[in-house]
Amino acid sequence: MIKKCFVCGQDFFDFPKKIKIRKYCSRKCMFQNIKKRIKVKCAICSKIFEDIPSHAKNRKTCSKKCFRAWISKKLYGIKRIFTEEHKKAIKIGQKEFYKTHHSYNWNGGRHQNHGYFYVYKPDHPFATKLGYVFEHRLVMEKHIGRYLKPKERVHHINQNTIDNRTENLQLFETTGHHYHFHKRLKN
Numbered sequence: 001m002i003k004k005c006f007v008c009g010q011d012f013f014d015f016p017k018k019i020k021i022r023k024y025c026s027r028k029c030m031f032q033n034i035k036k037r038i039k040v041k042c043a044i045c046s047k048i049f050e051d052i053p054s055h056a057k058n059r060k061t062c063s064k065k066c067f068r069a070w071i072s073k074k075l076y077g078i079k080r081i082f083t084e085e086h087k088k089a090i091k092i093g094q095k096e097f098y099k100t101h102h103s104y105n106w107n108g109g110r111h112q113n114h115g116y117f118y119v120y121k122p123d124h125p126f127a128t129k130l131g132y133v134f135e136h137r138l139v140m141e142k143h144i145g146r147y148l149k150p151k152e153r154v155h156h157i158n159q160n161t162i163d164n165r166t167e168n169l170q171l172f173e174t175t176g177h178h179y180h181f182h183k184r185l186k187n
Helices: 029-035 063-078 084-092 136-146 174-185
Strands: 002-004 011-013 038-043 050-051 108-111 116-120 132-134 152-158 167-173
Touching: 108 132, 116 136, 132 136, 136 152, 136 167, 167 174
Parallel strands: none
Antiparallel strands: 002 011, 038 050, 108 116, 116 132, 152 167
């Protein structure tokens, strides 16, 4: 099948199976087209950036930060992202921006993973690298009025790990005590 090159206009032969894929007669033409840049205006911050012609048709934003804001507007219709506060957050970086209530994905810092609830408490002494702590440990700490020691374990009495009511939680001094308690329950 004969096709025309996207860059130089020269006719070239291509197998029918690849008719939709190949656009160039040679690698030289392909790299020549890739080197071409056109100016595009970002849909979020109105910054002018350069991109290759084939990508410029679909690309609406200049960076990942702006893309996230554009997606949230497109999918969820959130207009608050375009306030001055949000524009500042886009400029300074979004690591903290997306961990707060400003993100369309934020649910208050509580999420479930492997059957347990985690709560976002970055200032807690035993928080993970991402700043999360088990919710049942926080409930027990509030109940007894101090931080739990790293070796102390909290047991769910009704075996339901997402039921974090105070009356459903029991504190053990060590992992060993907790293990022996479970062993006695099985016998």
